[in-house]
Amino acid sequence: MPITTNVEKGTPSAMSAPSATSTTPSLNSPNATVIGDNSVPFIPATLTVTNLQYEITVKEQLKDGEKKSLFKKVPNVQRALLSNIGAKATPGRVLAIMGPSGSGKTTILDLLADRQARNIGKIQGDILLNDVPIKEYGSIRKRLVGYVTQEDDFIEILTVMETLTFAAKMRLPRSMSNKDKIARVHAVMQELNLTHIKDTKVGGTVVRGISGGEKRRVTIGIELLSSPSVLLLDEPTSGLSSTDALNVANTIKELARKGRTVILTVHQPRSDIYELFDDLLLLSQGKVVYFGKAQSAATYFEGLGHEAPVGWNVADYFLDLITLHQGDSSSTTTNEDFAKKYADYLATNPGAYLTQLTKEHQSTSEKIERDALLNQIKKAYTSEYAATTFTQTMLITQRSLTNLARHPIIFQASFVIHIIFALVIGSLFSGLQDRPEMGATSFNKSIALFFITSFLATMTFSAMPQFIIERSLFLRERAAGMYRTSSYFMAKTIVETLSYTVLSIIFVVIVYYLIGLHGSLIYYFVSVAVFVNVALSLIAAIGAGAANAEVGTSILSLLNTMAMLFSGFIVIRPDIPRGWIWAFWASYYQWAFAGMLDNEFSDGSVKGAATLVYFGMNQVEWLTKWRAVLILVGYYIFFRLMGLMLLLSKRA
Structure with a gap:
């Protein structure tokens, strides 16, 4: 059970996530984390991506039969990693981004988290958080958007409790007492079912420690400490056993149910994990081939003449289908341009999922309340870094x-x-x-x-x-x-x-x-x-x-x-x-x-x-x-x- 919050006395709050029944907590809601006399609340947030394009500069590829020469300078060309991406992630739902290797899944996540590290390229389009360009949030956007990387990097000799406590002291506001920060750590461990291993070493190559699934939940817990509005996860089930992968996926689903906006990349999930996804963004070579409800994707592809065989995992079928048709369209007559077909579908179908979502905006009362909550966060985090x-x-x-x-x-x-x-x-x-x-x-x-x-x-x-x-x-x-x-x-x-x-x-x-x-x-x-x-x-x-x-x-x-x-x-x-x-x-x-x-x-x-x-x-x-x-x-x-x-x- 989460620790309750006494606002008047400023006692520690265990949870800053909203309840499952309300996606817009009020200022006096127990869903806000009390920090001394100030409150750093959880803000339900919608993340919108509109016409997102991302290009990098690379060397031009040699033509067939052309040999590389030391004396011939290879010109630079622009290569589009993402083209005209449009999607919307809403509170309380899990948006899964799927696609073959090289389709741009991680690139999108890096851009959303402002971590485009591999190549600094040219970005066009809009990334909005609650209808506001995410760049306008400045340094606090890292408090609002949490990013769980694919790698679980830890000091292997430290315990789970010590690992999370270090992160809490680093990431939670200076005005928050150590007692309140420790209370927040316990609350996160309880939420992620880590309490029973809190005194176990994380472990690694030299020291034996917790399981892979538990490590992934610790990585998620580090991001949850500051109660982000949006949680991004890069391949959260990758490298885990089937049981650990399902446990992690259930944990992620539960986090979404409490009002967070969850976006994750996944390559080829098993069917029971796919069933946990609410929305699906399918990519092929940096282009959208489907965006909508995950359970409606099979119906969409049936309309294109591609019905999944009985008993197949639809996630496997989608990826096989996309991979089969993502080659050079001029090389064979069997290829289909699924990205073009999806673009045509959006243009001609006013009831498309993305079209309906983009019509939805914050109400005036929601905007006023969320602005007030945002101001509380700005007061709590007065500088780029929480700790001196x-x-x-x-x-x-x-x-x-x-x-x-x-x-x-x-x-x-x-x-x-x-x-x-x-x-x-x-x-x-x-x-x-x-x-x-x-x-x-x-x-x-x-x-x-x-x-x-x-x-x-x-x-x-x-x-x-x-x-x-x-x-x-x-x-x-x-x-x-x-x-x-x-x-x-x-x-x-x-x-x-x-x-x-x-x-x-x-x-x-x-x-x-x-x-x-x-x-x-x-x-x-x-x-x-x-x-x-x-x-x-x-x-x-x-x-x-x-x-x-x-x-x-x-x-x-x-x-x-x-x-x-x-x-x-x-x-x-x-x-x-x-x-x-x-x-x-x-x-x-x-x-x-x-x-x-x-x-x-x-x-x-x-x-x-x-x-x-x-x-x-x-x-x-x-x-x-x-x-x-x-x-x-x-x-x-x-x-x-x-x-x-x-x-x-x-x-x-």
Whole structure:
């Protein structure tokens, strides 16, 4: 049962969705979420799409028999992904968008949610929310239109309750107390039947957690927290078992019954799921071939001479029929232009479903009431983001630290591996004798310092896959309007810097005493910690821009190998050819190695002086160990800023 709302005392409201019997809640209705002294209500909304067209710029396709030439420039052409789309979604009903792959289903959803990320193209036509252009709602349109993506991206180590609580603190207004936000989380879990698993970890590739259907309901729950008027879902049943898919579909149907406007894309639903749809928009190559009541679609196609065979799933039949006839109409006489036939049907049939819907508008009383509710939302959300930048940073930092502490691989395994390899490297070089052919140089310690830098830089490689995973989550959450890119960047910088600094210090303490180093221990702490964070920042920058973990790891391996080759140890600086000297000065390895050489061998001893001469340190008098650290700090800042710029350029 939903928690009731006491408006006078401002106690928490559990549900902001309207009841099934009323699609227009009043200002004093218990369907509004009370936030302190203000009310952020649910607003029933109609979403109308009129003459929507979307074009992108692509390279012109080669003609049959034409070969691609490196010397011939291929001209750009405009390609229409959507053409003259018209549809209307109303409160209390589920509108399903179906069509073969490439028909434009997800493109429509992206445009409705203002997330056309893959290609920024030219948009024409109107998208109206309650007869008002959706762009006019400004930043609060993300509060009014929720978008449930196909991917379920989560921090797998967090529980369902923790996942939803994080989203609630990010998305609900600042004026709402934490107690009220937690009450809202419990209400959403109850609505989606998630209460019994609230303390179960979400899970993922490493940690076992909840089922696929339950994950999808958690994803829906994150959007429901702010009680959107319109709920968009991209393939909500994709990748689920038949039972989970039906459960999710029933949940979506129930959300619509309570007065929400629900629009979803689906490829080929089973018959019992199709029965849950109220309206259907069928697409073929970006054009409408049918829009109307889902249960009337079979009758419409029968009128065109295409009757579904007895016992067939009509959804399968529609897609087979459309796919069969969506080729090039000039190539065969069997093709039918269903989009043209539907356009003719609209033009000649005044009783068409879309024609009747477009005649319906808000009454004056409904408009006045909904405007009043909208003003309440605007007062509750006074800025683009519900939480302040500081709050966003702290919440992301807290979540990252929790993930770090609980995850069996991210920190715990790294902690053990650093200790093990510190013992291995320390014991290996503790008994290594200087080579006679190296003269008076201290070969054993210099090679030990190089292996320390190489191991520490290479150990950060394991962070790349996690960076890519978290980037996907970041893009989804940022697109939903949860937080700023700068807040995420600051939080991740804090957590990564602190965690890898701790690992570096532990590593240094072990190898320092086992090898018998004599330089300043404090300097080793500082230089190694800075160097490791430079390597990690490089990974963060690559991870922000790489297409996937495989590409990122390949780029990182190349850059790390180059930095290692020109570190000044494998080939000492005096022996590096002039044409490659730039790579020596660009290598972040060499600054760390040079600083540690100076720290260890500037003791006035014969061996120390000979070692510095061998590596050419006596020829660079301006380079002191602390200046080397400052240069590494510069690399750290540069790579971090590069990562920030790449994150800012990414679109969900």
